[in-house]
Amino acid sequence: MSGWIRKSGRAGVAAMGRSGGGILVFLVIGAAIMGFVAPVFLTIGNWMNIFNQSVVLMLVAIGMTFALMGGGIDLSVGSIAALVGATVAWLTGQADAPMWLALGAGALVGALLGALNGLVITRMKIPGFVTTLATMALLRGVLYVWTQGTPFVGYSNGAFWTLGGLSRIGWGLTVPEIVAAVVAVLGILTLRYTRFGRHLRAVGDNADVARLSGVGVKRIKVVSFVISGFTAGIVGILLTGRLGTVQPNMAMGMEIDALAAAIMGGAALSGGRGSVVGACLGALTLTVIENVINILDIPPVFETLVVGVVILTVISVDRLVSVYSARSRVAAASG
């Protein structure tokens, strides 16, 4: 009778071994501990807040996952987000364009910038790291020149507030949450059920073999960067709503957070691996860390150190869990 309990237990642990499983364990245990230390952490209000905050990072992390899976890396997502945000703010603020036009233009700019990255990488054969490092600096520079160092203000209104998730619409959700959910679902379906998804993984795993097998490697890589740029653009749009101003250094450093979230979720710098769900969990974890630091009122001077220690702890736990679950799988298979 207890056999099925043991088997399902083992299956559960085995399932946790998949990408992001360990992070989930860490989150659950961490949340339980935090619940004792500061009960306010476990309130619905706090978690609604956490989700609202985390979806922005989730979006970039999903785009980054696509870039990583194709064997590339996109360091320019922060600059793309900032530039797209500035475009939308300028169009509505200075050019009096209707909202739908500004949003459409913003999304287009994001995709185009991503395509630019992809084309430089595939046509000029410059490695993705250096290319996106250069475009990161270049695009940020363009933004500086455009804004002349002073932030864009005065474009914000109720619509932007809703866009940024500062007010909730239907079902108690915010616009960023809905957008992130849609993108996440699309991402999961694309990776799992489309030919593009399969080809993307092949290209990231071994581009030469993929090419010899007839996969359009260049096209796949460009598309992966278009996706990354597009999601970065969306994030830029959401941020203009959330922040209400466009600072020249907006979204600076976002690429590191996106990479961390994606890699915690199972992607690898070497390509061929990745998980949308994992990336979302990674983004959630990073946001929870921030939230914990806030709630515990840790003095700002300790924040950097705490973040570092927590990151190291999270991946260690993730590794222990996946090792344990791998052993359980072996035991289950042989028992």
Place this chain on the structure above:
Amino acid sequence: MRQIIARLLATEGSAITVALVAAVVIFTVLNPVFLEPSNLTNVVVQSMFILLIAVGMTFVLASGAIDLSVGGVLGVSGGIATLVLLSGQSFVVAIVAGLATGLAFGVLNGVLIARLGLSDFIVTLGTMSVAAGLLEIISFLQPLRAPEGSMLFTGLARGWFAGIPIPLLIGVPIVLLMEVVLRRFEFGRRVRAVGMSPAAARLAGINVRRIRVTVFAVSGLLAGAAGVLLAARLASVPPQLGRGYELQAIAAAVLGGTSLAGGKGSAIGSAVAALLLGTINTGLQVIGLDPTWYQVAVGASILVAVGFHLWSDRFVEETEVEQNRKRRDSDPLAGDRRSRTPVKPGV
């Protein structure tokens, strides 16, 4: 004529040297002040810090890994060195303390990555935050300004010896030593083997784990050295010292010919590339470029530099293919000449 150019460019690291010379020429044309000895010395000394961590990064990249913590480790090592100095110890003890800090972080990285099998990106991201966080805490508790009489310490970075700035006397031998190790020593060959294929390396009997730990230890030690040197030069350590240096170090290494995928690397190439980055940095200031255009210029320069490097690789290869064809036509028994392995696109 074409052959001569190709032969020149075929030497490892020559393309980046050409880029450096071109940059110096361009900036001098735009403002002759650039070529003044005082300015050139300035450029070289200021590049020294990124140069040191770029060389360490070369080893890490060649082994197929990445080390994001060098910036943070640089900062905290400089901070610890200054702290020790402030507590009354001699400058020798301070230097050793700083170097030991760097080494400790490097070993920590290596152990977490090689023994626990964790992702190098995330681990070094974590240690970067730990190191930077430690520096913030230390400088919060105790402002890190070197005591007045510590001339020996600051002299390390500001002093001259036989007409050469001391940082240069320290940096050049290190770069040359690292290049020799990477190229001719067994250790260097093993590092590159691990980078090319860890599985094959293991089958060949290489202790992949130990190589990985050592590589990160070297990177940490060099970051510590750079931190001590920078702290000496500045005579004070700001709480954010070293932030963002890791990206510059990686950029320098990649520009200098080290591949992100591992298996190949050049310490001299990274050093020259670091000098190039320093030249661009200082040059933009010297020609009085509007700071708003700064980032655009840096981004464009990087693209141009890499584009040139890749063009030169392809130029060399095409010239050799042509040469080999001619040799085969005239003498069917002649072997092919190959000065470098084919460029692998798309990393």
